[in-house]
Amino acid sequence: MTNDPATGRVRGGIRAAAMRAETSLAVLSVLAILYTAYLAQNLVAPITAALVASFILMPLMRTVPFRVLPDALSAALIVLAIVGALAAAVWALAEPAAEWAGRIPATVAELKQKSGDIVEPVEAMRRAGEQMEELTRDRNQRQSIVMREQSLIDRAMEAAGQKGASFLIFIVLIYFLLATGELLRDRVIRSARSLTDKEKARRILRSMEREISTYLLSISLINAGLGLAIGLSLWAIGLPNAALWGVAGALLNFVPYAGAAAGMALTGLVGFIAFDDPGRALLAPAIYFGWNLIESQFVTPSILGRRHTLNAAVVFLSIIFWGWMWGVIGAVLAVPILVMMNTCFAQIEPLRKFSIFIDGRALPGQNANGSPLPD
Template structure:
């Protein structure tokens, strides 16, 4: 009997060991993912310039290779391309400095004005409510006066209106002060982070330059000499295809967002909206963030309309014009230009934006969709995790 039960016991032990090993493997995978996320979060000041520089270098490297074919040295072509890339943004930045400074300086005043206008509207509703409360208080006191003695009524305080007005004035002052203080704190935080942002931008430019000059040589040595690359020819083809598709995506979406900004600025100029170039540049940049960028742009433009026109129906003109242009771009132009190759599920995009915003802040939100497209392209060309690819490109 003991000999007959040994094979069954050994099978049960093997099954238990294999189950234990599977659970340990799953736990190791979870810990690996958590460690990667933790590293990306802690080292974001390092990874953000690296990722941004890699995308720009990936975009410009075909032009450097083209210059190499016509006997232009990489150093010269890299410097020329960097100059051509920086020049328009520098010119646009110089043009937008004064309007941006003016809006940042007047932000506390604008907040106070909007608060006052909102208070004027809310006062009309509060007056009716206060009148009803005062009338109810008067009726209650009149009833108490009829029941109480003459001497008790003689010493009672009968000034509810003065108390209500005093409380309302205190509330308005508190709300206005909080809004002003919050606006000043935002301005000071932006001012404090400006030197660090400038340093990151300068470091990114230097890194892009060195990637364009020395990156292909290092990549060639890595492919030829490192034993980790088994199928060298397929790896070169894979990197070339990823570079081509990702470059097409970045160039296309940048042109679409640039045309969106130009169209918005032109429409605002003819409508008489102040600082039309500033708002065109802002909506073009925010449009790199799908869905949320348009919503933020509409909110900002609504505030601009309220500041310029007041709390009237004309205040809805700037966001309404932008919304019409944005719908035309997002529903017709972008799908027709990009086609189905870069299709992504809207819910996946929103969740990915939330994750990247938590990890890397505003820059992470701007880089989220290009990173997600890059991940999708790599998975497609490596022919791995097809279920994840199907999940990413599933229709909304």
Template sequence: MKAETTASGASIAESPDPRVGVRDELRLMRSMLIGIFILMTAAALYFARAFFMPVILAFLLALTLTPIVRFLRKRGIPEVVSATLLVLLSIFIFVSAGYLLSGPVINLVNNSYSIGQQLTERLAPFKRPLEMMADVSRQLGALTETAQEPGVQRVAVAPSGILSTAASNILGAGTSITIVFVLSLFLLASGTLFYEKIVQSFTSLSQKKRALRVVYDVEREISHYLLTVTLINAGLGTVIGLGLWGLGMPNPLVWGAAAALLNFLPYVGALITLLLVTVIALISFDSISYALLAPSFVLLCDIIEGQFVTPVMVGRRLEINAVAIFIAIAFWSWLWGFIGALMAVPLLVVIKVFCDHFDGLSHVGNFLAAQQAIVVEDEPAENNHKAA
């Protein structure tokens, strides 16, 4: 049916196509379903964190050790043997680190109050106004306590069930750690089982080839990134620990381990390490100028690692923009605490690599990527003449 025209030749607008409205409604329903799915996933991860946390940690550990298993397999060592040796080595490193660091860390926690007092006394010349405000607050607190009515007794309620709570927490942590290592052992020892199952779920040969190529690419990039970053952080912690030991810092092993562990948190981890080392250095050395050498050395190591070592060894393609990193750290720390914060960036890289291999999710991977230089082409000369 042709559109009617007026006397001047202008066509009269046809009635709107009902299919356009249906498509808009379907698009809206799809967006709502995606939002509901995201909210339900976040709720499941929060309330079932006792299950999801060790499982995801096991997958990350398996991906980290996969390049080593693949390298040993090419040398004729079966996956079961190499996976068992690597998991046992990981358990040995974990137990040894916990044993060596437990004593100094407990001492630091027990002496935290005295450390705070020493730091306040050391920085008294620089924080005199704050110290006066603190004195006024303490005096007001003392007046409030003395102004209580006579005969009124203050009752302190001791928390009940401390031993049972601590025992249950220790048991839960031990169970989670066991799940992590055992599940990672099975994942590493399974070899190509998961790839075979993925290929068998498709019918056509072209789909099987594409699925296998995508799975291999994603697994290779993620495992390379995790292993490389782990080695870089271990090297950073070793250098910082040796440097602080040379400067005479107390407990250099603790600060080296803290630097290696916290460096999984970009920006935030380096800042926390720098602040902790600065506090301990200020109360450990008599000269403030000499005390500042320790944080200066840590800052120099972080700059070299962040600006030169990691970009060269990891590559620019897997860089994540700072906004996405901070949002991920805030979200996973709210979801799973400190362990979730440590897992935030590796999981973000996993999501980015996965999205880069699918056209429908490429915009998500582009959003997570670091900012790149945008080349603006010059306009044609004829457009410039028209503008003139």
């Protein structure tokens, strides 16, 4: 029986068209998911944050104090401890944070006064523009401004309600993920068709939990140590409310690159508020920069090693993308999401090629900087 070349070409064309259709469908599906995540960020973002937090807390459920208790009770104790710690932190830091926030406008005005030679031409242009706008503004426009101010208050109240609902979703979902985590894993494994697929699913889930929990727990401990070092150092130079800036430094460090820059700017502004001497004021951001440099160049690489190294360019793009999608919470979740994707891609053969771009480790036959090894 001979093969007809024309029939072979037709079959090849059909297969190529089917592959293009599958690719187009996959791309459209990804775009639809991302668009939904953007529109429903107040729902999707806390769900994603709860999933990330569950990977950190799941190993805690297997420790001796919680292993002897029912899963529902262990999960409730952990969630109550989280809520209690957050409430205590807010209660302890809310007053100094509000005090410093109230001092910022006066400090900005003082800085403008000191730099009057530079700011005065700009202010003159701004005042001239406001006068021209006032001359051309009628009564209806003034009424619309009042209505706009009222709508700003309404939007602020609405945003506060949405954030409160998102936090409630986050806390409740963490409880259910911890209380039913083992059951969910068992159901996922049982849903596989063959014994080989069941074993593969078990291996993927175990690897994802181990890799992600190790990374996130290590980063959390590193950031806590960094915040403690920053707080003690700022306290040593006499900066008021040093504990507040230490906590801010620990939280900001969850956002690579941008967090360190924001922390330096914040401590610099606080230094100028607290100290009259410019040299002493600049000491605060210098200390912040020094501890961040030690953490990023020595502490984190020595603890995590090359095992959890990610491509710096991909990390930066991930922060920009998720920050644009979900704001601050997106920037915080950008790296954990990238770690989850990399771990998942590395365990699934058809997706392993994408893991190569995310992973920052050198390929076989290359140095750490990507150059070929010498013969």
